[in-house]
Amino acid sequence: MIRRIRRFIFHELVYNGHLQSLGAVSIYWISALLINIHPLFVELVIIYLLFQSIFLFDRYRGFSGDIETNKARSNHLSIYLNKIPLLILTMLVLMFSLAYINNGLRAVLFVIIIGILGFLYPIYMKDMTKKVWLFKNVYVSVVYGVLVFSHVYLHDTYVLVDYSLIHYMFFAVIVFESMVNQITLDIKDEVADRKNRLLTLPALIGSIKTVNLIRGLVVTSAALYVVLSLYFKFNLLLILIVSASVGINLLIIRLISKKPLYSYILSACKFSTWLLVLFFANVLVINVT
Numbered sequence: 001m002i003r004r005i006r007r008f009i010f011h012e013l014v015y016n017g018h019l020q021s022l023g024a025v026s027i028y029w030i031s032a033l034l035i036n037i038h039p040l041f042v043e044l045v046i047i048y049l050l051f052q053s054i055f056l057f058d059r060y061r062g063f064s065g066d067i068e069t070n071k072a073r074s075n076h077l078s079i080y081l082n083k084i085p086l087l088i089l090t091m092l093v094l095m096f097s098l099a100y101i102n103n104g105l106r107a108v109l110f111v112i113i114i115g116i117l118g119f120l121y122p123i124y125m126k127d128m129t130k131k132v133w134l135f136k137n138v139y140v141s142v143v144y145g146v147l148v149f150s151h152v153y154l155h156d157t158y159v160l161v162d163y164s165l166i167h168y169m170f171f172a173v174i175v176f177e178s179m180v181n182q183i184t185l186d187i188k189d190e191v192a193d194r195k196n197r198l199l200t201l202p203a204l205i206g207s208i209k210t211v212n213l214i215r216g217l218v219v220t221s222a223a224l225y226v227v228l229s230l231y232f233k234f235n236l237l238l239i240l241i242v243s244a245s246v247g248i249n250l251l252i253i254r255l256i257s258k259k260p261l262y263s264y265i266l267s268a269c270k271f272s273t274w275l276l277v278l279f280f281a282n283v284l285v286i287n288v289t
Helices: 002-015 018-033 041-061 063-069 071-077 081-123 125-130 135-149 165-195 201-205 207-231 236-255 260-269 273-283
Strands: none
Touching: 002 018, 002 071, 018 041, 018 135, 018 165, 018 236, 018 260, 018 273, 041 063, 041 071, 041 081, 063 071, 063 165, 081 125, 081 135, 125 135, 135 165, 165 201, 165 207, 165 236, 165 260, 201 207, 207 236, 236 260, 236 273
């Protein structure tokens, strides 16, 4: 019984977007610290519920296709497939209630906009990748990046934020890292994407060339992050983040050919590991702001 529960929790975390939702929480939290805002717990819950409802809707809508292309995920989802609409509705009601209580209509408007963008992904935006190369990768990455500038909508007190260059650079880091994540995760869907005529990178150039490209991107990003750290005079929070990202990226390219499942898991949880960065920074009594 205990083993079955552990297996269910593991599969739930890996297959249904919880790691990516926690990653969204990380992005929101860290970008707040960069402007000396300490977000309330309720704001983090709102972000988690927002992204988790989006991911769960995507899994639910794509269930029939997953039966052929991602059997392990579809088997797990089938355990509570009929309850998913109710789960999504419950999350949305809770999310909108918390958003309104925390910061009124401005917060509600924000979650509506991001929610529409997220729910449109499996309905319409994903199919745009049949016409535009890597469209879904760019789309998802930019939605993650928008979180960097979302505090004026969700924070409990209206703050006129003067976003500095470091925020725009952090936005670029988020988009770049998310692109690497998305491309890595697309490798496992190469056959399905070709079948569905989706113009993802593995479908266009094959898995081997995609892996080589990812390796090049990882090396390039490591060099750029060194320059970034020097430019911002070794901003500690930024250094901790990019160090964690580079470390995970190196693990990904090491595992992607021999143990691809682990590389996919690492790609999915990269942003969420930044929560650990914050935890250890606080344990070490480091002023990360």
